[in-house]
Amino acid sequence: FDPFTVTSSLFGISAALGRTIYDYFRHKGCDPESIVFNATGLQLDLQTKLFRQHIASRVILKAVTGFMSNDNPKKPLVLSLHGPSGTGKSFVSQLIADNIYKEGMDSSFVHVFTSELHFPHSSHLDTYKLQQWIKGNVTNCGRSMFIFDEMDKMQPGLIDSIKPYLDYHENLDGVSYRKAIFIFLSNAGREGIIQTALDFWKAGQDREELELKDLETVLSVSVFNNKNSYFSSLIDKNPVDFFIPFLPLEYRHVIECALAEMKARGVPPDRNVAEQVARDVVYDLKTESVFSVKGCKTISSKVDYYT
Numbered sequence: 001f002d003p004f005t006v007t008s009s010l011f012g013i014s015a016a017l018g019r020t021i022y023d024y025f026r027h028k029g030c031d032p033e034s035i036v037f038n039a040t041g042l043q044l045d046l047q048t049k050l051f052r053q054h055i056a057s058r059v060i061l062k063a064v065t066g067f068m069s070n071d072n073p074k075k076p077l078v079l080s081l082h083g084p085s086g087t088g089k090s091f092v093s094q095l096i097a098d099n100i101y102k103e104g105m106d107s108s109f110v111h112v113f114t115s116e117l118h119f120p121h122s123s124h125l126d127t128y129k130l131q132q133w134i135k136g137n138v139t140n141c142g143r144s145m146f147i148f149d150e151m152d153k154m155q156p157g158l159i160d161s162i163k164p165y166l167d168y169h170e171n172l173d174g175v176s177y178r179k180a181i182f183i184f185l186s187n188a189g190r191e192g193i194i195q196t197a198l199d200f201w202k203a204g205q206d207r208e209e210l211e212l213k214d215l216e217t218v219l220s221v222s223v224f225n226n227k228n229s230y231f232s233s234l235i236d237k238n239p240v241d242f243f244i245p246f247l248p249l250e251y252r253h254v255i256e257c258a259l260a261e262m263k264a265r266g267v268p269p270d271r272n273v274a275e276q277v278a279r280d281v282v283y284d285l286k287t288e289s290v291f292s293v294k295g296c297k298t299i300s301s302k303v304d305y306y307t
């Protein structure tokens, strides 16, 4: 029994809209007990579960903690996470959700939008549906979280349609969006981030010495100045509070991911298996095989294979 599908087929609407309607009737407003921000929990999760992303960890902790401790924010929190595949962008969104919502990603106040899943056939109607989707969910609960996956594959028209919700507005049509969190995930800027990390590696510098300012320029060059980038549509009135780079992962980091995966499954972490898994991963020749092409993305299935 899938309530979204039932709701959708009853009304002859898309599953996404069905979910909004279902959520609306199931939860009239947010239940304060299901939204309790745990700043210490987030800090601990970022320190212990997210590997080797010191810049992202630091920025996310500050941004989310600052925003959640403010009862009257002036605008929604808008985070844009960038970097190569499998480096922890979706994973960190899950850690944020885990420390805000009692039910984490399963909370009915957390909404993941994938343009290909929600609107496979683009049409002008889609922008209306997307706006209604956001509006319906925020009307239901102001402290809603929206995760937009594969932002770089999203139609520019759709991005334009969400811009008003990201800005400084007391309210729009009687709805205040200021307590919502928007997280954009994309691979935009990936080349610049990889090149900077590689230059550091070649110079024998510790990657932990990399600072946000070392990556801001490359991010802005590849992200803002690219006419095909989704940011070209956001740039005029930039509503993004933090652009957060995720660094490519090396062989030794893949080992850490494999060990963590075994631990999470209750299997005793075995370094030999972890090394086998890390050897199996493809490394990018353009980076002299220093960085894993897909980060830690395929680790789970490889651990299955070797354990």
Ligand SMILES: Nc1ncnc2c1ncn2[C@@H]1O[C@H](COP(=O)(O)OP(=O)(O)OP(=O)(O)O)[C@@H](O)[C@H]1O
Residues within 6 Å of the ligand: 049, 050, 051, 052, 053, 083, 084, 085, 086, 087, 088, 089, 090, 091, 092, 185, 186, 187, 257, 295, 296, 297, 298, 299
């Ligand atoms: N830095 C990291 N620390 C710990 N685990 C990680 C890290 N990066 C990736 N992983 C593991 O790999 C899995 C896949 O990563 P994730 O889905 O976050 O990648 P992504 O950056 O969102 O990639 P994509 O751009 O392809 O969507 C995660 O669920 C997590 O188990």
